[in-house]
Each structure stands twice: as structure tokens, then as C-alpha cells.
Amino acid sequence: MPKPILELKDINTYYGMIHAVKGINMEISKGEIVALIGSNGAGKSTTLNTIAGLLKPKKGQIIYDGKDLSHSSAAEIVKMGICLSPEGREVFPDLSVQDNLKLGAFTRKDRAMIQRDYDKVYSLFPRLYERKVQVAKTLSGGEQQMLAIGRALMSDPKVLLLDEPSLGLSPNLVMLIFDLIKDIKKLGVTILLVEQNAKMALKTADRAYVLETGRITLEGTGKQLLTDDNVRKAYLGNI
Amino acid sequence: MILQQVFDGLTLGIVYALIAVGYSLVFGVLRLVNFAHGATYAFGAHIAMVVVVSTNFGLFWAIIISVIMTGLMTMFMDRIALRPLRAKKSKGISALITTIGCSYIIQNALMIVFGSRSKWFPKIFDYGNFQIGNVLVKSTQVGIITVSVVLLLLLTFIVQKTKIGLAMRAVQQNAKAASLMGIDVNRVISFTFFLGGASAAVAGSLISGYYQIVNPQMGFIAGLKAFSAAVLGGIGILHGAVFGGLVVGLAESFAAFYIGGGYRDAVAFIILIVVLIFRPNGLFGKKVIEKV
Ligand SMILES: Nc1ncnc2c1ncn2[C@@H]1O[C@H](COP(=O)(O)OP(=O)(O)OP(=O)(O)O)[C@@H](O)[C@H]1O
Numbered sequence: 001m002p003k004p005i006l007e008l009k010d011i012n013t014y015y016g017m018i019h020a021v022k023g024i025n026m027e028i029s030k031g032e033i034v035a036l037i038g039s040n041g042a043g044k045s046t047t048l049n050t051i052a053g054l055l056k057p058k059k060g061q062i063i064y065d066g067k068d069l070s071h072s073s074a075a076e077i078v079k080m081g082i083c084l085s086p087e088g089r090e091v092f093p094d095l096s097v098q099d100n101l102k103l104g105a106f107t108r109k110d111r112a113m114i115q116r117d118y119d120k121v122y123s124l125f126p127r128l129y130e131r132k133v134q135v136a137k138t139l140s141g142g143e144q145q146m147l148a149i150g151r152a153l154m155s156d157p158k159v160l161l162l163d164e165p166s167l168g169l170s171p172n173l174v175m176l177i178f179d180l181i182k183d184i185k186k187l188g189v190t191i192l193l194v195e196q197n198a199k200m201a202l203k204t205a206d207r208a209y210v211l212e213t214g215r216i217t218l219e220g221t222g223k224q225l226l227t228d229d230n231v232r233k234a235y236l237g238n239i
Numbered sequence: 240m241i242l243q244q245v246f247d248g249l250t251l252g253i254v255y256a257l258i259a260v261g262y263s264l265v266f267g268v269l270r271l272v273n274f275a276h277g278a279t280y281a282f283g284a285h286i287a288m289v290v291v292v293s294t295n296f297g298l299f300w301a302i303i304i305s306v307i308m309t310g311l312m313t314m315f316m317d318r319i320a321l322r323p324l325r326a327k328k329s330k331g332i333s334a335l336i337t338t339i340g341c342s343y344i345i346q347n348a349l350m351i352v353f354g355s356r357s358k359w360f361p362k363i364f365d366y367g368n369f370q371i372g373n374v375l376v377k378s379t380q381v382g383i384i385t386v387s388v389v390l391l392l393l394l395t396f397i398v399q400k401t402k403i404g405l406a407m408r409a410v411q412q413n414a415k416a417a418s419l420m421g422i423d424v425n426r427v428i429s430f431t432f433f434l435g436g437a438s439a440a441v442a443g444s445l446i447s448g449y450y451q452i453v454n455p456q457m458g459f460i461a462g463l464k465a466f467s468a469a470v471l472g473g474i475g476i477l478h479g480a481v482f483g484g485l486v487v488g489l490a491e492s493f494a495a496f497y498i499g500g501g502y503r504d505a506v507a508f509i510i511l512i513v514v515l516i517f518r519p520n521g522l523f524g525k526k527v528i529e530k531v
């Protein structure tokens with residue numbers, strides 16, 4: 001296996017006294033889609049928020065590109081090339097689509113490259129282009145999700161963290177979002193994907209981890225986990 | 240006669256507007272009423288005064304120096320007193336009480352350094368008076384209005400058109416998402432405090448130049464009136480604060496003339512109470528503040 005671009009070593013994250021993530025280890029190689037699945041409250045969002053610097057791990061290391069990120073601020077982490085599209089979209093409600101995207105590129109200075117990335121995002125999401133000047137709160141849920149992903153892409157990330165991108169979307173939009181995730185991978189972006197929709201996530205991912213009450217209980221390729229009996233029972237509705 | 244009250248009221252009102260936007264800017268990014276803003280205004284006036292009387296820089300440079308020092312003072316206040324509260328995610332009421340505390344610390348510091356008596360301040364834009372129709376126009380008033388309007392336009396430009404302004408609006412709407420964009424939220428807050436302090440310093444200097452007097456307590460009532468102006472317009476909304484300031488200034492001018500000088504301070508609050516009964520979020524306020 002190639003050297004991982006992102007590595008979590010014994011990460012422990014707390015909310016006050018609540019021990020939400022209990023010593024997890026993960027390795028993500030360059031160019032992969034890795035899925036993190038698990039039931040509600042398992043600690044998936046906590047893991048992503050810890051990587052993104054919104055939460056500080058009490059113990060453990062996050063190694064990215066050879067550097068330990070566990071003490072860096074969220075802003076520094078974005079600059080280094082890791083960007084999170086958070087659960088629940090969290091777009092800027094009173095700003096236009098364009099201003100939301102502009103904020104995605106906040107840390108960047110290279111105008112020509114930023115312009116190239118606007119074009120890239122608008123070609124991935126033509127719907128956003130049509131709604132450039134519309135304020136974000138008037139977009140549909142699916143469009144807001146596209147905006148959240150597009151905004152994250154505007155930071156030109158090496159690693160994209162996606163927290164439940166298909167949440168609350170109709171089945172055909174879910175398909176569309178997962179297709180887009182594969183398109184984003186083709187652009188060379190490494191993706192860590194958290195999903196409730198375990199079936200789609202495992203089909204899309206190269207590899208996956210299963211998280212249960214703060215601990216990794218299983219890992220393997222997407223295919224392996226899709227056929228694993230325990231996973232089928234717990235997350236795939238025994239199909 | 241009415242036109243005279245309108246003109247005098249607008250002069251006062253535009254300065255209230257300048258103070259009110261300081262409340263609005265800080266409220267926008269922090270959802271916090273900065274009760275030290277009135278004392279900041281007094282601080283700005285005193286710095287300008289002391290530079291004028293102790294150096295030969297002249298009033299213009301005195302105000303520039305005051306703007307910088309007052310802006311830095313408010314940044315410092317945020318850094319040592321408010322940021323630790325944010326880091327601990329303490330309740331909004333703690334920060335509110337802290338700003339009241341800071342207000343007294345600033346005011347008492349002014350009293351210790353400058354004494355509590357009123358002091359002379361040079362007249363600003365002193366180029367005589369002229370008559371337009373039957374309105375007496377003082378050059379001082381024209382200068383005050385011009386400077387205030389330019390500054391309000393500048394603040395609007397910063398918030399609406401610059402990169403840091405975009406960051407301010409982002410923090411205002413969703414601080415967590417803003418930090419995910421790589422925005423250093425604390426730096427944006429510092430900058431916002433600087434703008435608030437700087438505009439209060441200009442307002443304090445203009446009003447002191449109008450009445451030719453400074454006093455450590457001068458910020459108390461001016462601060463409350465500007466705060467009510469900001470709430471009147473819808474706090475957090477810049478043009479609302481400007482409109483509120485003008486309403487308060489005009490009301491005060493009319494009340495002083497038609498009812499008597501004793502009521503001039505009360506009338507701003509009477510208007511505020513009446514407006515809030517009908518429009519609880521202020522004249523330009525939206526129904527609910529979206530907070531994600
Ligand atoms: N802000 C918080 N304060 C206290 N506890 C929290 C907080 N956020 C999450 N938790 C707790 O931490 C645990 C993990 O939560 P997390 O949000 O990471 O779960 P999740 O796997 O993302 O779940 P879901 O699929 O529902 O989004 C849960 O038990 C939750 O109650």
C-alpha cells in the first residue's frame with residue numbers, strides 16, 4: 001500500500017466528560033474514496049470535525065503529509081489542503097451562491113486558479129451556475145448540498161471530508177450526488193465520506209471503516225463490507 | 240423654523256448614526272451588545288483633546304491619532320476580556336456584563352487621568368455661519384455631516400465590497416462554517432471591534448468639537464441613545480442603524496424646541512418603546528435571526 005496522505009493515530013475526542021471518539025486509527029491513501037459508516041451517535045461527525053480542527057483531540061495524532069495537525073486551527077488546516085463539507089450543509093444563508101463559493105476560496109490568492117475552480121465547480125454543478133446570484137437560503141435542500149460541496153472544492157483541497165452529503169435528498173438526487181463524488185475523485189481529490197446511506201457509500205468507496213460507539217469495529221474494501229454478514233444485518237437492512 | 244430643527248436634528252442624528260453602527264457591527268458578528276461603546280466614544284474624544292492641547296499637530300491629526308488608538312484600545316479590550324469567554328463558550332450574559340465592566344473601567348481611567356470636570360475642546364470646522372433661506376447653517380455642522388456621511392459610506396463599502404467585509408458577513412451568518420472556510424474568526428472579530436472603536440472616536444471628536452467640551456461621562460447618554468437608535472433600525476443592520484440615528488437626532492431636536500430642553504433625552508427612548516411595540520425587531524429587522 002502507498003504511503004497514506006492522512007493518518008489518524010489513536011484519536012480520542014471528548015465533549016466535556018463524554019468520550020465520543022475512543023482511540024481510532026485510520027489510514028487514507030492519496031486518491032482514494034474512503035467511507036466511514038456507523039449508526040446515529042457512533043462518532044462519525046465527531047471524527048470529521050476533529051480532523052477539520054473544529055474539535056481538538058485530547059489524545060492522538062492526525063498526520064497529514066507528514067505533519068501532525070492535532071494542534072492546528074481550523075483555518076490552518078484548510079490552508080494545508082483539508083476541507084470539510086459539514087453535516088447539515090451550513091451554507092451562508094443570506095449570501096449569494098457566488099459569495100458562498102468565493103468564501104470557499106478565502107485562503108487562496110492565485111486569481112487565475114480560483115477562476116479555473118469556479119469554472120470547474122459550475123461545470124460539476126450546472127444548477128449552481130443558473131442560480132449564481134440567488135441567496136443560499138432560497139435554494140432547495142439538494143442545491144444547498146451541492147453548494148456546500150462546491151464551496152469546499154473552492155478551497156482546492158487535497159483531501160475532501162464529506163459529512164452526510166446525501167442526507168434528506170430524494171433518491172434521484174442521491175444518485176446524482178454519488179456520481180459527483182466519483183467525478184471529484186477523478187479530479188485527483190482524496191475523499192473521506194461519512195454516510196447514513198451505507199449501501200451507496202460502500203458501493204462508491206474503495207475502502208471503508210465501520211464505527212460503533214466511538215470505536216472502529218471493522219475495515220475492508222467497499223466490496224468486502226457490502227458482503228459482510230454483520231454489516232448487512234446492522235447497516236444494510238439485511239438485503 | 241421647522242427647517243432649522245430639521246437641520247440641527249440631522250447634524251446630531253448623523254453622529255448618533257456613526258455611534259450606532261458601532262453597536263450594530265459588533266452585534267452582527269457576536270450577537271453581543273457592547274455596552275462599553277459609549278465609554279469608547281468618550282475615550283476617543285479625550286485622546287483627540289489631549290493630542291490637540293499638548294502637541295502642535297492640529298485637530299485633524301489629533302483625530303487620526305485618536306481613531307487609531309481608540310480602535311486599538313477596543314481590540315485590546317476584546318482580546319483580554321471577551322475572547323477568553325468565547326474560548327470557554329460561556330453564556331452571552333457573561334460577555335454582556337463584561338462589557339458593562341469595561342465601560343466603567345474606561346470611564347474611571349479617563350477620570351483618573353483627566354479629572355472628572357469638563358474640559359475645553361477646540362471648535363471643529365470653524366469657518367463661520369451662513370444663512371440659507373431662514374435656516375442658520377454653521378460651518379461646523381456642515382463639516383460634521385460631511386465627515387459622518389463619508390465615514391458611513393466607507394464603512395458600508397468595507398462591509399459590502401471588501402474581502403474582510405465578506406468575512407464579517409460570513410462570521411455573522413455562521414461562525415462555524417466561516418472557520419471551515421479558513422477564516423480566522425477571532426481576527427475578524429478584532430477587526431470589527433477596531434472599526435467600532437474607530438468610528439466612535441470620530442463621533443466623539445465631532446460632537447466634542449461641536450459643543451467644545453469633553454467629559455469622562457459624556458459617553459453614557461450618547462451611548463444609550465445611539466444604542467436605542469441601533470435597536471430602532473434593527474440591530475445588526477447597518478442602514479437600520481443609520482436611519483435610527485437620524486430619527487433619534489431629529490426627535491431630540493424637535494423635542495428640545497417644542498416641548499423643552501428637559502425632555503430631549505427622554506424622547507429617543509419614548510420613540511424606541513413605541514416602535515418596538517409595533518416592530519419588535521426594529522424598523523428594518525427581519526422576523527427571525529437565522530442562527531444555525
Ligand atoms: N456538542 C456535543 N456535546 C455533547 N455531546 C455531543 C456533542 N456532539 C455530539 N455529541 C455526542 O457524541 C456522540 C457522537 O456524535 P456524532 O455527532 O459524532 O455522531 P454521528 O456518528 O455523526 O451521528 P449521526 O449519524 O447521527 O450524525 C453522540 O453520543 C453525541 O450525543
Ligand SMILES: [Mg+2]
Binds near residue numbers: 044045046087
Ligand atoms: Mg453526524
